[in-house]
Amino acid sequence: MAQSHSTHSPEEAHGSFKWYTIGFVLSLVLTFIPIGVVLNGWLEGKASAIALMIAAVLQLAVQLLFFMHLREEKKPRYNLISLLFGLVILFVIVAGSMWIMMYNMVAL
Numbered sequence: 082m083a084q085s086h087s088t089h090s091p092e093e094a095h096g097s098f099k100w101y102t103i104g105f106v107l108s109l110v111l112t113f114i115p116i117g118v119v120l121n122g123w124l125e126g127k128a129s130a131i132a133l134m135i136a137a138v139l140q141l142a143v144q145l146l147f148f149m150h151l152r153e154e155k156k157p158r159y160n161l162i163s164l165l166f167g168l169v170i171l172f173v174i175v176a177g178s179m180w181i182m183m184y185n186m187v188a189l
């Protein structure tokens with residue numbers, strides 16, 4: 082008989098309770114750090130913006146790995162292509178919005 086080489090049991094195919102708990106706690110920490118930075122004034126100016134961006138990127142990574150199971154697929158290349166396409170759309174929307182707002186401010 083062929084034996085399965087998977088380390089997960091069938092009920093853990095999409096993550097276990099422990100996996101989701103770790104992801105949830107990391108999400109909370111990565112949410113409260115920017116709140117603390119902004120509300121308590123722990124950092125100012127450019128350092129504050131950099132800390133917020135780092136927390137946002139880490140939050141994205143936690144969401145992708147713990148909740149969207151990006152690395153658990155048999156063919157993760159398709160998920161990666163979908164992710165990159167989503168990031169391109171996000172960039173176009175954000176850059177387009179900023180461009181419109183900049184030229185709208187000049188018109189005033």
